[in-house]
Amino acid sequence: MSATHPAVVTVGVGQPLEIHQVPTIAPEANEVRIRVEWTVSTPLDLHQADGGLLVNPPHILGSSVAGTVLEVGPDTTRLRPGDRVFGYTFRQKKERAHQLYVTTPETMLGKLSATGGFDIRQAVVTCNNFVSAWHTLTHDFGFEFPWPKPSGFVPRELNDWILIWGGGTSVGQYCLQLLKWYGYKKVLVTASKHHHEKLRRYGARQCFDYREGGTAQRILEAVQSVITGDTPVVPFILDCVGSQQKSLLPIAVIAQSRAIVAVMLPVIVRDAAVDVTPEYLMDVEKAVTWQDGVKAVGVRTHFYQKNEFLAQNLQSVVMPEALAFGTIEPNEYLEVGGANLLERATNALSKLRSKEVSGARLIWRVAEPET
Incomplete structure (x- = not known):
């Protein structure tokens, strides 16, 4: 495990996004560490980057992740290395989505294999909303x-x-x-x-x-x-x-x-x-x-986790089952390109700012495809 990894951060109101190296955190208790493959840029990212809403820069952006579990803590019961997962993670620096590795409790992640055939890009647009x-x-x-x-x-x-x-x-x-x-x-x-x-x-x-x-x-x-x-x-x-x-x-x-x-x-x-x-x-x-x-x-x-049932089950059980049962279908999405992590994040934020997309989520790749 490398000691640090790249993250997309806002460094000040209206300032260009930057890539910072941040600590890679090993999982403890019921946490898992995942390699983030896809994320979503949301209006909240724009509010934080352009308006400084409720953040103290430098601040890692993002709250929707999809990727592969690399490590698990000693108290995990549901997820294992190699599992493909997706979730809404937001509380601490180590959980925020616009970085290569995220460490978060397994209760905040759904398992892709339980979604009834939806792929990882369809899953990631489900999480936060x-x-x-x-x-x-x-x-x-x-x-x-x-x-x-x-x-x-x-x-x-x-x-x-x-x-x-x-x-x-x-x-x-x-x-x-x-x-x-x-x-x-x-x-x-x-x-x-x-x-x-x-x-x-x-x-x-x-x-x-x-x-x-x-x-x-x-x-x-x-x-x-x-x-x-x-x-x-x-x-x-x-x-x-x-x-x-x-x-x-x-x-x-x-x-x-x-x-x-x-x-x-x-x-x-x-x-x-x-x-x-x-x-x-x-x-x-x-x-x-x-x-x-x-x-x-x-x-x-x-604050949804103040409800104990939802804290334990909303993302880990209900969300993937809702996809599998046909309770919901994922939002449409537009894949935002770019030559590197910073360019993709910046391009997505620009599309939010210009409001050129309606009714579809803006997704982009975090980790480069493995060869």
């Missing part, structure tokens, strides 16, 4: 998702409307598929029109093209905005976009007293662009003016 979708729907909305799903399961919220703003996003697609699996039928989405056919297949009852304008009013009309009693017309609203102007303002028109609005953080006040420093808010309640009684919360996926 599958976890985000599951955590949001169960923690922030309080939905029950028993696993395995019992025969004849009927959700308590069967008759409640659910709105997903940004249904074409990765999180939106996984949320839709999970809701369909568990029997929810009254799900509305906003998305660009070219996503509508897929989103209907994933379970959307009605799709709204946010580019047409007047979206909030059209949604209220669709669900009969005259209400009785204390029940909000749309009790559950998920904002997968997190833009103060583009999503939160229209959602604030729709959300009535006692509705829960869950927002993927951060709230974007000014979006990243070439030569533009982004601006963010982390307090959802203060981002816009909400109607009295609306519960607006920021989604914090990193």
